[in-house]
Amino acid sequence: MKLMRTPKKVDIDITNRCNLRCRYCYHFESAGDADGDGDLPAEEWLRFFGELNRCAVTEVTLAGGEPFLRGDLREIIRGVVENRMRFAILTNGTLITDEMAAFLASTKRCNYVQVSIDGSVPESHDAMRGRGSFARALQGLQALRRNGVRAAVRVTIHRKNVHDLEGIARFLLEDIGLGSFGTNSAGAMGLCRKNAEMVQLTVEDRILAMETLLRLSKQYNGRIQAMAGPLAEARTWLDMEDARLEGRPPMPDRGALTGCGCYRSSLSVRADGVITPCTMLSQIELGRINRDDLATLWREHGLLNALRERGHIPLSRFPFCEGCDYVPYCTGNCPGLSYTLAGEVNHPSPDACLRKFLAEGGRLPDRALLC
Amino acid sequence: MDVKKPIANPLIVLREEFDDWAILFDPDTGNAFGLNPTGVFIWKLLDGRHNPDDIVNRLREEADNVPEDAGEHARRFIASLEQQGLVGYEIEQGPGAGTGVRG
Ligand code: SF4
Ligand code: SF4
Numbered sequence: 001m002k003l004m005r006t007p008k009k010v011d012i013d014i015t016n017r018c019n020l021r022c023r024y025c026y027h028f029e030s031a032g033d034a035d036g037d038g039d040l041p042a043e044e045w046l047r048f049f050g051e052l053n054r055c056a057v058t059e060v061t062l063a064g065g066e067p068f069l070r071g072d073l074r075e076i077i078r079g080v081v082e083n084r085m086r087f088a089i090l091t092n093g094t095l096i097t098d099e100m101a102a103f104l105a106s107t108k109r110c111n112y113v114q115v116s117i118d119g120s121v122p123e124s125h126d127a128m129r130g131r132g133s134f135a136r137a138l139q140g141l142q143a144l145r146r147n148g149v150r151a152a153v154r155v156t157i158h159r160k161n162v163h164d165l166e167g168i169a170r171f172l173l174e175d176i177g178l179g180s181f182g183t184n185s186a187g188a189m190g191l192c193r194k195n196a197e198m199v200q201l202t203v204e205d206r207i208l209a210m211e212t213l214l215r216l217s218k219q220y221n222g223r224i225q226a227m228a229g230p231l232a233e234a235r236t237w238l239d240m241e242d243a244r245l246e247g248r249p250p251m252p253d254r255g256a257l258t259g260c261g262c263y264r265s266s267l268s269v270r271a272d273g274v275i276t277p278c279t280m281l282s283q284i285e286l287g288r289i290n291r292d293d294l295a296t297l298w299r300e301h302g303l304l305n306a307l308r309e310r311g312h313i314p315l316s317r318f319p320f321c322e323g324c325d326y327v328p329y330c331t332g333n334c335p336g337l338s339y340t341l342a343g344e345v346n347h348p349s350p351d352a353c354l355r356k357f358l359a360e361g362g363r364l365p366d367r368a369l370l371c
Numbered sequence: 372m373d374v375k376k377p378i379a380n381p382l383i384v385l386r387e388e389f390d391d392w393a394i395l396f397d398p399d400t401g402n403a404f405g406l407n408p409t410g411v412f413i414w415k416l417l418d419g420r421h422n423p424d425d426i427v428n429r430l431r432e433e434a435d436n437v438p439e440d441a442g443e444h445a446r447r448f449i450a451s452l453e454q455q456g457l458v459g460y461e462i463e464q465g466p467g468a469g470t471g472v473r474g
Contacts, residue, residue, distance in 0.1 A: 002389040056386040058396045058403075084384050084398045108399055 001264070003308070006055035006295050009266040011279055014076060015039045015065040016271035020092055023128045024158055024186035024199045027065065031283035033190070034272040042072045044273060046079040048289040053083035055295050059111065061088045063279070065271060068095035074103055081109050089113045094133055096140030101147035112150040115141045117181075118158070120167035127160040128186075128199065141176075153181040157229060159198065162205045165212045173220055180222075183213060185229035187337065187351070201230070203360050210234035214369035222371050228334070237354045238367050240329040250328035257346060258311040259331035263304060267294075277307055280336025281345065310335065313346055320348055324355050377449050377458045378419035385414060395457055404455070409434075413445055414452075419461045423449060 013027075016034060027033055052060065060080055067073060067089050080087045086109045093115035104110045117137055119125035125134035144151040155161075155168055172181045185206075186199045201209060209230035217224040217231060226232040243251065263277040273289045275297065276282045286304060287297045298304070315321040315332055320342075324330070332338070332348035339345045350356055358364075384396040391408035406414060412433065416426045427442045438444075452458040 004389070005387055008386070053384075056384050056396075058384060058386065058398065081398075084382060084396075086398050086401055111401065 001308075001311075003299065004265060005299070007057055007265060007267045007298055009059045009061065010052060010057055011061040011063060011266060011268040012045070013064050013269065013271040013279070014045065014062050014067050014073075015070050017069050018064060018066040018092070019069060019094060020066070020130050020133055022092075022130070024156060026187050026190040026280075028190050029194060030190035032270055032276075032279055034270040034274060034282070039070065039271065040273050042075045042079070044290060045076050048269075048273075049079045049083040049085070051290070051294050052085060055298075057085060059086050059088070061090060063090040066092055066095065068100065073100075077104070077107060081107050085109070086111050091140070092116055092129065092133065093137035093140030095136075096143050098143045098147065101143040101149050104144070104149045105147045110149055112152040113144055114152045114154050114182075115144070116156060117141065117153050117172065118156050118168075119161050120164055120171035124161040124164045124168075128156075128158055151178075153178055155181055155183045157183060157185040157201065157209050159201060159205060162201060162209050165209065165216060169216045169220060169224060173223055178223075180225055183224060183226045183229050183231050185209065193340070203357065203362050206230055206233075206357070207363050207365075211365040211369065214365050218369060218371050233352065234365050235370070237357075237364055238370065240326050240354055241364055242367070243329040244325050248329070253311070254331055255315055255328045256311055257313045257315070257332040257335070257348065259333035259349070259352075260335060261308075261311070263307050267298065277304055278336060280334060281307075281339065283339070284345075307335070307345065310346060315348060318348060320350070320353075321355075326354055330354070375460050376419050376422050377417045377453070378461055379414060379417040380457050380459060383457050385411070387411065397457070404457070410448065413448060417449070417452075417458055 013032060016039065018025075018028070021028065062076070068091055070076065077087065088111045091113060096113070104113065115137055116129075117125065117134070118128065119134060122134040125137070126132065141151055141153065153172055155172075157165070161168065172178045185201055210233065213224060213226070213231040214234050224231065266278070267286075268276045268279045268282065269289055270276060270282055275286045275289060275292070275294070276284050277286065284303055286301050315327045315330055321327055321330075330348070333352035334349050335345045337349040337351045338347045341350045382398065384398065385393055386396055387393045391411060393406045393411045393414075395404045395406060395414070397403075409430070412430060413426055416429060421429070423442065423446045427437070427445050430441060430445070431437045449458060
């Protein structure tokens with residue numbers, strides 16, 4: 001597959017600090033939790049944005065930690081704008097004021113601000129994010145909407161809110177009136193791994209979440225979305241199961257480690273300025289901003305090119321997949337989770353393994369629930 | 372004779388992708404426009420120093436089999452870029468004038 005000359009998008013942790021300590025945060029206690037000597041000064045980021053401009057990068061995602069903790073966030077955003085890029089921000093929402101939202105709107109370059117809301121009532125949200133965070137996140141969300149900034153809400157599903165999914169959908173889509181929202185589930189990285197017993201969905205929870213989300217997605221005409229987590233898994237797994245039952249020919253781009261190709265179009269930078277292939281692969285250090293030439297690193301770095309070749313490794317090569325009927329329809333999924341759970345990037349992710357889920361007592365939802 | 376010398380809007384990002392194809396990205400709107408290799412060649416000459424005839428002449432120097440009506444095509448292409456706010460013209464204000472971009 002041909003490679004773009006430069007990345008299109010760069011995900012940047014502009015701070016390693018956060019005002020919360022959510023129990024399932026994948027940032028803290030992962031390799032991405034890279035403090036160095038504290039936050040890099042704005043000048044370092046502005047210099048880097050100059051390079052991104054020369055590389056014709058069109059979008060940055062500013063994350064952390066909590067980006068709105070930076071007192072010089074406006075200066076950083078002005079640097080994005082001056083360097084001909086658009087931006088998105090990932091936030092817990094609790095620090096967004098009307099003034100800040102008005103500033104974001106005034107730049108006309110904000111693609112969206114993603115705010116995490118995990119409940120329909122404070123209890124289910126605050127259980128994992130800390131007391132008072134629900135009310136403050138809602139205030140932040142409303143400030144964005146009042147000022148015309150596109151707000152994208154992300155719901156992370158965990159043990160304490162999996163029984164509240166109907167309430168969450170009603171709250172976000174009907175009471176608040178969002179056009180849509182996205183879902184994910186607490187993964188297996190960072191703090192989430194440490195608090196797994198308290199946070200991670202059990203097999204029973206996963207069955208419940210898949211069924212409920214498919215039903216709600218249908219009920220609300222597709223206004224509930226997912227790139228990962230139970231809703232995405234339900235759709236992918238039902239498709240894989242249908243393919244197996246019908247004995248379909250192998251699917252294109254399946255049957256090998258093809259899961260996620262973000263390092264073909266984007267790169268990430270940790271809060272300490274270290275460049276990595278992706279925030280989920282923040283242990284792979286490719287270089288440093290303002291020291292290594294980004295375009296050269298993008299094209300020539302051995303580790304990056306090795307990742308891009310991952311898609312040629314057949315699943316049939318792994319003892320983990322031996323004898324599995326889903327091989328021709330499976331992608332092996334996220335390499336970041338593979339690394340965390342299996343200790344290797346070049347391995348299928350056990351977390352997203354359909355055979356394993358079924359062997360542990362999992363059940364696929366009724367396909368009549370599909371949109 | 373058309374002596375207007377088009378100049379690319381400096382805000383627009385040229386992202387060269389594969390095989391000399393590219394996109395023009397307008398960060399203010401988020402819109403992207405695809406360019407074929409000839410479009411990329413022309414875009415790079417929209418520097419306020421070449422009029423469309425100069426550009427076609429350069430194209431003929433660089434490429435074989437440039438069709439007879441290439442000049443007309445180039446003019447139409449530049450006009451469409453202008454319509455979309457991707458190209459403007461230098462304001463002629465006599466010797467020593469500034470270089471504001473309009474269009
Ligand atoms: S999930 Fe976000 S808000 Fe929560 S601790 Fe991690 S960085 Fe902070
Ligand atoms: S064992 Fe799991 S990861 Fe491997 S092919 Fe089967 S479903 Fe996919």
